[in-house]
Amino acid sequence: MSGPERSGRGTRAAVLGAGSWGTTFAKVLADAGCAVTLHARRPELCEAITETGENPDYLPGVRLPRTLTATVDAALALDGADVVVLAVPSQSLRANLTAWAPLLPPDASLLSLMKGIELGSTKRMSEVICEVTGAGPERVAALSGPNLAREIAEEQPAATVIACPDDDRATALQAACHTPYFRPYTNRDLVGCELGGAVKNVIALACGIAEGMGFGDNTRASLITRGLAETARLGTALGAELTTFAGLAGLGDLVATCSSPLSRNRTFGEKLGRGMSLEEVQRETRQVAEGVKSCRPVLELARAHGIDVPLTEAVVKVCHDGVPAQLVLKEIMSREAKPE
Numbered sequence: 001m002s003g004p005e006r007s008g009r010g011t012r013a014a015v016l017g018a019g020s021w022g023t024t025f026a027k028v029l030a031d032a033g034c035a036v037t038l039h040a041r042r043p044e045l046c047e048a049i050t051e052t053g054e055n056p057d058y059l060p061g062v063r064l065p066r067t068l069t070a071t072v073d074a075a076l077a078l079d080g081a082d083v084v085v086l087a088v089p090s091q092s093l094r095a096n097l098t099a100w101a102p103l104l105p106p107d108a109s110l111l112s113l114m115k116g117i118e119l120g121s122t123k124r125m126s127e128v129i130c131e132v133t134g135a136g137p138e139r140v141a142a143l144s145g146p147n148l149a150r151e152i153a154e155e156q157p158a159a160t161v162i163a164c165p166d167d168d169r170a171t172a173l174q175a176a177c178h179t180p181y182f183r184p185y186t187n188r189d190l191v192g193c194e195l196g197g198a199v200k201n202v203i204a205l206a207c208g209i210a211e212g213m214g215f216g217d218n219t220r221a222s223l224i225t226r227g228l229a230e231t232a233r234l235g236t237a238l239g240a241e242l243t244t245f246a247g248l249a250g251l252g253d254l255v256a257t258c259s260s261p262l263s264r265n266r267t268f269g270e271k272l273g274r275g276m277s278l279e280e281v282q283r284e285t286r287q288v289a290e291g292v293k294s295c296r297p298v299l300e301l302a303r304a305h306g307i308d309v310p311l312t313e314a315v316v317k318v319c320h321d322g323v324p325a326q327l328v329l330k331e332i333m334s335r336e337a338k339p340e
């Protein structure tokens with residue numbers, strides 16, 4: 001593996017989705033030496049990025065590399081791309097990708113940045129990508145890890161995982177985004193990495209709810225640890241490797257998201273824990289908090305495989321069934337006593 005200095009040189013990348021993570025990752029790719037085009041939906045955002053060299057809506061104050069260009073034209077962004085990065089909210093992937101699929105270069109690697117499970121189908125994002133585009137699984141990868149966008153945009157050091165069943169593609173993607181501040185590892189366990197990313201958002205909601213109810217570090221550590229246990233139970237039932245959950249896409253991401261005030265999921269949960277209704281919190285939330293929608297398909301997946309996921313169940317009750325957090329807490333704490 002080459003060093004991080006410009007190891008992406010010669011790679012053309014299209015990033016579809018100019019929100020906080022799409023824009024940040026476009027910067028990472030450009031800093032690694034790739035030629036990057038960022039696709040945004042709104043012309044006024046494209047203009048602002050082009051004119052000011054910043055994304056004022058999602059990353060105010062962060063200078064974007066001059067080599068990064070923005071466009072509303074998806075065909076232009078995708079023309080000649082070796083790497084296509086998908087960075088839209090999970091529940092909007094299918095509709096967006098249906099429009100983009102005819103424009104995808106035939107051999108491009110398709111890299112998902114998304115951390116969610118599709119409502120209705122209970123599919124992981126890589127499964128949706130294969131289904132909509134007809135791409136073979138070897139072309140599809142997911143990037144996941146403790147990667148709060150704002151910190152990475154500020155070039156604070158962090159590591160991540162690129163999961164892909166094809167080793168050569170994983171290594172090429174690793175080179176394309178390796179910078180002095182962003183260190184990607186490869187992994188073959190796509191199921192485990194995607195599931196870790198999706199379920200940690202649900203557990204981060206639980207941590208936020210606990211925070212909003214006034215509880216401290218013991219509660220959060222208990223939720224993180226038992227949350228990891230239920231993620232690993234579900235993941236291994238779906239074919240993931242147990243060791244993935246001890247890695248960056250498991251424990252790493254869970255710790256970062258559950259602890260950080262930058263996390264949208266944790267912040268969303270905190271407002272619920274303080275007594276706001278789902279609708280009230282949704283009204284004042286501009287960016288996506290994936291766990292709010294993904295908690296239901298995660299629970300559905302768990303039930304279909306006979307796996308006990310009490311924390312996910314608790315989050316579904318608070319978010320969608322209108323059960324007061326105090327009552328859900330009482331239920332969780334009085335579950336049957338058992339060995340760890």
Ligand SMILES: NC(=O)C1=CN([C@@H]2O[C@H](COP(=O)(O)OP(=O)(O)OC[C@H]3O[C@@H](n4cnc5c(N)ncnc54)[C@H](O)[C@@H]3O)[C@@H](O)[C@H]2O)C=CC1
Nearest residue numbers: 018019020021022087088092113114115147148149287288
């Ligand atoms: N922000 C972060 O720190 C990280 C986010 N992620 C994941 O990356 C994915 C994208 O997240 P962000 O960029 O943070 O989201 P965001 O809410 O900041 O931006 C979403 C982007 O998708 C676009 N979009 C396209 N179709 C849309 C639709 N139908 N509804 C709403 N927006 C639509 C929006 O215009 C916007 O550019 C999510 O799955 C998230 O979990 C993963 C790691 C870090």
Ligand SMILES: O=C(CO)COP(=O)(O)O
Nearest residue numbers: 145146147148263264265
């Ligand atoms: O996935 C993330 C960090 O790795 C971002 O978490 P939030 O979506 O909760 O902000």
